Amino acid sequence: MTESRPFAWPVRIYWEDTDAGGIVYYANYMKFMERARTEWLRAAGIEQLPLKEQHGLMFVVVDIEAHYRRPARYGDELLVTCVIAERTRASFTFQQQVFRGGLDGELLVEGKVRVACLDAVSLRPTALPKDLM
Numbered sequence: 001m002t003e004s005r006p007f008a009w010p011v012r013i014y015w016e017d018t019d020a021g022g023i024v025y026y027a028n029y030m031k032f033m034e035r036a037r038t039e040w041l042r043a044a045g046i047e048q049l050p051l052k053e054q055h056g057l058m059f060v061v062v063d064i065e066a067h068y069r070r071p072a073r074y075g076d077e078l079l080v081t082c083v084i085a086e087r088t089r090a091s092f093t094f095q096q097q098v099f100r101g102g103l104d105g106e107l108l109v110e111g112k113v114r115v116a117c118l119d120a121v122s123l124r125p126t127a128l129p130k131d132l133m
Contacts, residue, residue, distance in 0.1 A: 006081040009036040013076045024072040033096045036080040063114040090125040091116045
């Protein structure tokens with residue numbers, strides 16, 4: 001992963017992702033973005049279950065914004081990107097995009113997602129792990 005190329009995760013569209021018209025149901029894009037963020041963490045060597053069980057930390061979405069440009073359909077191969085737009089002591093704000101046809105392809109959805117690091121017991125914000133800073 002370099003500064004010029006965002007982290008990207010492939011997603012293929014199945015029937016279960018679509019509505020009766022064969023168009024991807026709008027909320028499923030949030031799932032695709034979640035998967036890309038999870039895989040971004042994995043690529044950084046962070047697994048969320050051990051983070052919670054061993055360190056008492058968890059990540060939660062606290063704010064999300066999405067702009068739908070074009071629909072995806074059954075069978076499409078998408079690429080979901082993930083870039084840190086802002087980082088604070090206890091949160092990340094990700095800029096995410098969903099493309100059909102690769103990074104140079106057609107932009108379908110773009111969004112901004114703020115994820116906070118919480119203490120898993122108190123559910124209060126806590127500092128991000130040093131590994132991620």
